[in-house]
């Protein structure tokens with residue numbers, strides 16, 4: 001007996017090919033180490049997507065738990081200070097070397113705007129095919145934060161981030177994301193962003209970013 005139950009519905013799968021479009025070709029031009037690390041975070045993200053979709057039997061749950069615990073123990077002695085870490089700090093990678101947010105693949109970026117695509121895989125499902133309402137502000141913070149911190153501007157922190165959910169944001173679709181600078185006033189920058197599914201506005205956000213003073217955490 002397993003806890004997987006009878007006759008699971010396998011009809012609603014990710015894509016015909018099983019490929020995650022946002023998990024590939026993630027290099028902006030990084031070195032060999034970045035490329036290898038990108039492969040690692042892609043594999044991890046892929047695992048999370050497939051885990052989110054799967055209904056494993058008890059024996060497989062136990063063996064996967066053991067494998068994951070062993071991998072985690074292997075990393076234990078490698079922990080380093082924040083400034084020396086790799087995760088989330090590789091700006092030469094489209095994914096930034098992280099799996100916390102879906103990859104925002106920016107095709108066009110200048111001083112005042114950025115646009116590209118985002119793809120929320122099954123890991124980011126809230127329910128009924130819609131992305132979790134917390135994952136959407138996460139992506140907005142990611143793209144607005146990148147734009148606020150771009151072009152040699154001093155490091156900025158988000159003071160507020162207001163999100164309006166206009167219609168459901170679907171998982172497993174390539175969506176368009178846009179961000180632009182609205183105003184600058186001393187240390188304060190207001191930026192806005194949208195996510196569209198073709199011509200449907202899924203969500204929009206406004207963020208206030210404050211440039212940090214020297215030494216400010």
Ligand SMILES: CCCCCCCC/C=C\CCCCCCCC(=O)SCCNC(=O)CCNC(=O)[C@H](O)C(C)(C)COP(=O)(O)OP(=O)(O)OC[C@H]1O[C@@H](n2cnc3c(N)ncnc32)[C@H](O)[C@@H]1OP(=O)(O)O
Nearest residue numbers: 091141142143145146149155156157158159160188208210
């Ligand atoms: C180190 C940053 C990252 C570097 C990245 C490097 C590049 C990496 C590349 C890619 C990045 C990818 C993307 C990641 C980016 C994500 C960024 C985040 O999510 S940060 C985490 C969440 N945010 C917090 O934890 C802030 C917590 N809050 C604070 O630390 C302070 O409140 C802070 C810094 C926001 C402001 O504090 P004050 O003491 O410096 O300044 P005061 O005097 O309070 O405010 C300045 C002005 O702003 C207004 N203001 C402040 N907060 C406001 C608010 N909530 N609403 C309206 N106005 C506000 C004030 O009224 C004041 O305006 P008036 O100068 O008087 O006109």
